[in-house]
Amino acid sequence: MSKPTTGDFTKTPGWMDWYTGPSKPRFQVPAGAVDAHCHVFGPGAEFPYAPERKYTPCDASKAQLYALRDHLGFARNVVVQATCHGADNRAMVDALVSSGGKARGVATVKRSVSDAELQAMHDAGVRGVRFNFVKRLVDFTPKEELMEIAGRIAKFGWHVVIYFEAVDLPELWDFFTALPTTVVVDHMGRPDVSKPVDGPEFELFVKFMREHPNVWSKVTCPERLSVTGPKAMAGPMSGEQSAYTDVIPFAKRIVDEFPDRVLWGTDWPHPNLKDHMPDDGLLVDFIPHIATTAEMQKKLLVDNPMRLYWPEEV
Ligand SMILES: O=C(O)c1cc(C(=O)O)oc(=O)c1
Numbered sequence: 361m362s363k364p365t366t367g368d369f370t371k372t373p374g375w376m377d378w379y380t381g382p383s384k385p386r387f388q389v390p391a392g393a394v395d396a397h398c399h400v401f402g403p404g405a406e407f408p409y410a411p412e413r414k415y416t417p418c419d420a421s422k423a424q425l426y427a428l429r430d431h432l433g434f435a436r437n438v439v440v441q442a443t444c445h446g447a448d449n450r451a452m453v454d455a456l457v458s459s460g461g462k463a464r465g466v467a468t469v470k471r472s473v474s475d476a477e478l479q480a481m482h483d484a485g486v487r488g489v490r491f492n493f494v495k496r497l498v499d500f501t502p503k504e505e506l507m508e509i510a511g512r513i514a515k516f517g518w519h520v521v522i523y524f525e526a527v528d529l530p531e532l533w534d535f536f537t538a539l540p541t542t543v544v545v546d547h548m549g550r551p552d553v554s555k556p557v558d559g560p561e562f563e564l565f566v567k568f569m570r571e572h573p574n575v576w577s578k579v580t581c582p583e584r585l586s587v588t589g590p591k592a593m594a595g596p597m598s599g600e601q602s603a604y605t606d607v608i609p610f611a612k613r614i615v616d617e618f619p620d621r622v623l624w625g626t627d628w629p630h631p632n633l634k635d636h637m638p639d640d641g642l643l644v645d646f647i648p649h650i651a652t653t654a655e656m657q658k659k660l661l662v663d664n665p666m667r668l669y670w671p672e673e674v
Contacts (some may be wrong), residue, residue, distance in 0.1 A: 364418035367404035372415045374646050376568075376637045378424075378629035381594065383641030385432060387648050388602060390658045394665035395434045397546070397580050397625025400425055400455045401440040407454070410446030414497055417444055417516040420629035422455035426462075428628055432644055438623075438669055440521065440546075441468040441490055442631060443497045449481065452619050456485040464669040466490050466521050473504045475512070482516050488544065489513050493524040493532060496632075503535050514541045519668065525550045526561050529568065542574050542668065545625065548614060554587045557609040569618055576621040576668070577614050579660070581605035581637045582646055583630065592642035601645045603638075611650040623668070624651075 364377045402409065403419040429437055441452050449467045456465045466488040467481055491506050504656060510520050519542035524532055526549050536543060549565045556562070569575050572597045582604035592603035605647070615622050624647060626640050651657045666674050 362559045364420060364424075365403060366418050367402065367418075369402075369404045369409055371418055374634070375415070375418060376630070376633050377418045378420060379593070379637045379639055382428065382431060382639050383594070383612050385644035387645045389433050389644065389647070390654070390662050391435070392666070393434045393661040394436045394438060394623075394669070395429060395432070395625050395628075396438040396623040396665040396669070397440055398425060398628045399440055399576050399631065400451050400628060401442060401444060401631075402451060407445070407448075407451035409444050410448055412446050412499065413444040413633060415444055417442075417631055422451075422458055425455065425628065426459065428626070428640060429462075432626070432640060435462065436665075436670075437463040438466065438595065438625065438665065439463050440466045443492060444467075444631070447473075448488070453481060453484045453486070459485075461485075468492075469509060469513075471508055472508075473512075473591050478513065478516055482518075484520070487592070488519040488521050489667070490521040490523065490546075493522065493528060494550075497523075503515065507535070507538070509540050510541060519544055521546060523547070526552055527566065529564055533568070536568070536575075537572055539574075542576060543572070544668070545575065545577045547584065547627075548577050548579060548610060551585065551610050552583050553606045553610055557613055562610060562613075566613070566617065569614070569621065569655055573621075576664075577618065578623045578625060579614055579650055580623075580625050581610040581627050581642065583633065583636070584627070591636050592638040592646065593636050594639050594642075601642070602649070603642055603646055605649075608646075608649050612652070615651050615656060615660060619651075619656050620664060622651075623665050624660050 401420040523546040586604040
């Protein structure tokens with residue numbers, strides 16, 4: 361793959377660029393598999409990063425994303441608006457429009473968005489909005505504004521994607537459980553995997569899903585959540601086909617209990633990683649550790665994302 365650029369922007373110090381030499385996964389994903397969580401960044405020269413952003417990434421273009429899709433054996437993508445673009449969805453929408461119907465998207469919108477703008481995004485393939493509660497990524501938006509947005513996007517048949525840290529779930533519980541749409545949790549609500557998988561923190565997350573059949577989870581980002589690894593990267597420190605073993609019990613528990621409400625994605629180009637950049641081919645090899653039968657793999661990678669993002673084809 362071609363090397364990432366940065367245009368006129370200066371990357372955040374210590375920024376880790378995505379890995380240009382991903383291996384071919386040993387695990388062959390089922391036909392029609394969807395990478396249901398990934399991003400595009402810029403390119404900044406064409407789609408400038410938002411003034412209110414908390415980080416400046418390297419560029420990660422739609423062409424590079426779609427080359428990775430083909431390399432890994434996926435058929436489709438769900439492109440999630442990255443916080444470095446704020447509520448300016450042009451780069452994400454441009455990626456959808458150029459995908460030939462193979463990508464759908466999740467936007468970030470403000471309360472001031474018009475119905476005509478929502479309709480235009482719908483026509484381009486947007487099917488959800490993202491509410492972000494991770495403080496290092498976004499400024500605070502009042503909950504009544506978000507609830508108003510949720511009510512408006514519900515009319516388009518869209519869902520709400522939420523991103524939060526596990527310690528914040530108790531405080532956010534009432535808001536999340538009042539949302540009128542399907543609710544999709546990013547990265548399993550970021551559990552602290554150094555705590556027990558059956559301890560109070562993760563039990564609360566399981567209860568959240570168990571008691572609310574409209575709640576789905578992405579069983580994504582072992583490379584973010586892992587504490588002890590080993591890491592899915594090329595070279596001598598590699599975990600190769602058994603990376604991120606400390607995350608497996610958490611993700612597997614969610615897939616086992618809620619096989620019809622889980623999604624998987626690469627999270628390419630992996631914003632804000634601090635200590636390593638994964639080989640996306642090896643990340644795909646993580647999947648059979650958490651979805652252990654062909655039936656579960658098909659639900660995770662094909663049936664569930666198709667039902668949520670391409671229901672007209674199911
Ligand atoms: O943990 C993160 O830093 C992160 C950031 C973003 C974003 O900036 O949109 O998206 C993600 O899925 C994860």
